[in-house]
Amino acid sequence: MPETFFPEKFADISETKPSHTSVPHIDPAFCATTRAYGALGENGPIAQMSIERRALLPDDVAIDILYCGVCHSDIHMVRGEWGEQRYPMVPGHEFVGRVTAVGQAVTRFSPGDYAGVGCMVDSCCTCANCEAGLEQYCTAGATLTYASPDPRGDAQTQGGYSERIVVRERFVVKVPDGADLATTAPLLCSGVTTFSPMQHWRLGSGQGFAVIGLGGLGHMALKLAVHRGAEATVFTTSEDKVQDAYDMGAKDVVVWHPEASNPIPLADELAKQFDFMLSTIPFPFDLAPFLPMVRQDGAFVNVGAPGIIGGVTGAGLWDQRRSLVGSCIGGMPETQDLVDYCCANAIRPQIELIRPDQITDAYLRVENKQVRYRFVIDLASNRAG
16 A cells, blocks of 8 residues: 555544534624625626624634635636526635634634634534535535525625634634744645545555646645655646746646647657546546546546546546546545644645735636636735725
């Protein structure tokens, strides 16, 4: 079995599971409006607005948000590209901040602590998957940080492009003392989304690893794989990212052209080279050129495109007993482990800080592949101003 770099037992974060119908511990200070930034309609710009945050329930944590990452999925959601949406919508599912108050049943946080929130804010907490710390696969359906019906409120959830939020303690991650808060924020999505499949498929030292796409997720996948001792190859469509990939530790970099008749000129040379391939591409693409690169009993893992991925044949799978699989973010114990791991080992995303009034322009730059490699909204300075 290959060596893995993070075999420690997951932390136990399930000590309290109050019912959604628990009598709330009302604190009027947390019923007030808060400033937020979101979309009023499909394809609309990101605009300042006011939203309501609920009062604290006994197991809730109130957080003043300081930094929030901009994920490509925020753009897809705001524009209704992944299905019909309700507006107004406040995106943001990777953010850190300072705890300002806690409910009376909270045991892991105190006011003044630094905390983070990722892609989920609730689940049933009682099914087998939740009991195993895999809340993202809750059989009743996890509650997403934004654009989900809120089981604890009277509307839909609203995310981290805002100055304050109230979240159930189980879904809040402790941020280690001394962590750089701005670069910690993207770990709550881009970090754990790429870390989780590496853990599950036990990517280890000396194995052949490839990541397709060098964006917010892809560059974190590269850094994590390199730190685990894997021999990493990057497939990118951007010539101007080649040197960056090498600087982050890639052994090889291949520029591929999805629309070309011969998209990967080196495909034959790369046949059966990788134990683990990870696709972070956020849109459907042709898998046919990539699948032959997976070795016997290797895995091709999709964490990107939610739509149909073409080019898959039965023969392409049973040849070499390859696996074609998917992975969705990470559970809460794994998310805490990832944050601790990255902070302890100085594994940080490369970010560009922006003001809230720059979000709409940032969306365009993400689409044009002009960010290196994650925008982070500076809400701390914005609040101070």
